[in-house]
Amino acid sequence: xxVTIEGERVDQLLRIIVAAATGDYELRVPLLEEDDDEFLExxxxxxYLLEELALGKAKSDxxxxxxxxxxxxxxxxxxxxVQALSxxxxxxxxxxxxxxxxxxxxxxxxxxxxxxLLERVAAERAxxxxxxxxxxxxxxxxxxxxLLRMVRAIGLLGASCLLTGISAPxxxxxxxxxxxxxxxxxxxxxxxxxxxxxxxxQKGALGR
Amino acid sequence: MPFVFAEATTPQGKPLLRIHVRDExxxxxxxxxxxRIEDDGPNHRWRILSVxxxxxxYSPAARRxxxxxxxxxGAIAVAVTSPIVRAAINMMMRLTGQAPNLRLFSSxxxxxxxxxxxxx
Numbered sequence: 001x002x003v004t005i006e007g008e009r010v011d012q013l014l015r016i017i018v019a020a021a022t023g024d025y026e027l028r029v030p031l032l033e034e035d036d037d038e039f040l041e042x043x044x045x046x047x048y049l050l051e052e053l054a055l056g057k058a059k060s061d062x063x064x065x066x067x068x069x070x071x072x073x074x075x076x077x078x079x080x081x082v083q084a085l086s087x088x089x090x091x092x093x094x095x096x097x098x099x100x101x102x103x104x105x106x107x108x109x110x111x112x113x114x115x116x117l118l119e120r121v122a123a124e125r126a127x128x129x130x131x132x133x134x135x136x137x138x139x140x141x142x143x144x145x146x147l148l149r150m151v152r153a154i155g156l157l158g159a160s161c162l163l164t165g166i167s168a169p170x171x172x173x174x175x176x177x178x179x180x181x182x183x184x185x186x187x188x189x190x191x192x193x194x195x196x197x198x199x200x201x202q203k204g205a206l207g208r
Numbered sequence: 209m210p211f212v213f214a215e216a217t218t219p220q221g222k223p224l225l226r227i228h229v230r231d232e233x234x235x236x237x238x239x240x241x242x243x244r245i246e247d248d249g250p251n252h253r254w255r256i257l258s259v260x261x262x263x264x265x266y267s268p269a270a271r272r273x274x275x276x277x278x279x280x281x282g283a284i285a286v287a288v289t290s291p292i293v294r295a296a297i298n299m300m301m302r303l304t305g306q307a308p309n310l311r312l313f314s315s316x317x318x319x320x321x322x323x324x325x326x327x328x
Contacts, residue, residue, distance in 0.1 A: 033262070036291035044295045051268050 003038045013043060016050070025054040087116040095127040096199050098192065102135035110146040118153055126159045127203075130195045134165025144173045151186055162195040163188045210264070211237045213244065218255060220324045225251040230261040235269035242273070245280040253282045255323040259316060262290035266300070275304040282328035283309040285319035 016027045028050060029043040086109055092098045097120055099113070121129060131151070139147070151161045166174070166188055174186065189195045212228040225244065244251040266274075288294045294312060301307055309326075313319040 031292045031295075033291055040291055041295040041298055044292065045299055048268070048271065048299060055268055 005037070005039045009035070009039065009043070013046060016046065020050055020053065023057075025050050025057060083112060087113050089117060089120045091120075091124060092130070092196060093200060093203070095125065095203070096130070096196070097121065097124065097126045097128070098130040098132060098196070100132040100135060100192065104140070105136055105143050105147070106140045107143050107146060110143045110150070114146065114150040114153065117150065118157065121154055121157050121159050126157075128199045129154050129159050129161045130164060130192060130199070131161060132164045132192045132195075133167070133170055134192070136165075136167070136170065139170055139173060144170075144177055148174070148177060148186070160187070162199070164190065164192045164195045209237070210234070211240060213241075215251070218320055218324045222324065223251075223254050224320075224323065225254045225256045227256065227258045228261075229258055229264050231263070232265045232267060233270045234267045235273055238270040238273040242277055242280070245277060247280070249280075252280060253328065255282050255326070255328065256284040257316070257319055257323060258284055258286045260286060260288045260290075260293050260297070262293060264290075264293050264296075266296055271300055271303070274300050278304055278307055278310070281309070283323055283326050284311075285323050286310070286312045287314070287316045287319045288312055289314055 013029055016029055019027050028047045031040065031043055031047070035043075086101075086103070088100060090098045090100075097117070099117060101113070105113070117129065120126065131147075151163075154161045163186055171188075189198065210229060210231045210233045214226045214228075216224045216226050218224050227241070243249055245254065245256075246252060286297055288297060297312060301310060304310070311319075311322060313322065
């Protein structure tokens with residue numbers, strides 16, 4: 001097959017292909033009825049290809065937008081879940097709340113813990129709060145004072161706060177802040193079960 | 209309507225579905241044809257004469273749909289005078305692959321003569 005094509009038609013086709021190669025699928029090869037040759041089918045084929053590419057791009061954009069919306073929803077749900085899991089306040093006995101902390105505690109988390117815990121102490125008229133730090137790997141430098149302020153605030157609400165599961169580094173942080181020497185009413189026990197036994201003994205619950 | 213259907217007969221009296229085609233053919237139009245030539249459709253395996261006007265265009269969805277129709281018609285003769293429309297139909301025929309029962313003609317008379325001599 002031999003077809004003679006005007007240079008202008010070839011140039012036009014190439015310009016449109018180059019535009020498509022840079023992501024512009026909106027241009028179309030102008031088709032003329034008088035161009036009744038085999039090359040017309042090539043030009044039309046390029047137009048069809050561009051239409052398919054434009055459709056594919058529109059579909060892809062739409063799917064990307066849907067994924068972005070879904071990702072935002074999941075991030076929001078995850079944030080809510082993490083917040084709920086980061087402050088799992090458990091009523092282990094009437095008037096006795098336990099808060100097992102896991103993971104790193106930073107300022108933001110300490111603020112959340114304080115808000116949630118004080119609300120529960122007031123709502124349930126708790127007499128004792130056991131703050132279990134067994135699962136706490138590290139406490140950010142400026143966060144320990146915030147936790148100790150929380151302990152004092154619990155005291156102001158009429159409840160006693162017991163710390164359990166304190167690791168050696170955390171113990172050093174507390175001592176450095178002077179909290180164990182009267183700065184804040186901190187009572188520490190080795191394990192959560194020790195604290196619970198102590199509280200129940202104080203309440204006379206174990207003798208029943 | 210881009211498709212206007214009419215049931216007729218060939219010069220030799222064989223059943224014929226005549227389709228006048230113009231404007232932009234959409235997937236809805238293509239599916240309307242599909243419904244006519246489905247297994248339980250009124251024109252299943254009929255001879256079809258499609259007279260396509262200059263300026264007719266086919267939407268991408270319609271172009272993708274047409275190749276599926278091949279086993280459902282007896283034969284299609286397309287009468288087309290526009291080189292651009294002919295190129296469009298040729299493109300769809302390339303999608304279909306082997307389509308011995310589909311042929312393009314430049315006049316309606318030639319198209320009907322071909323349909324009449326076919327054994328279906």
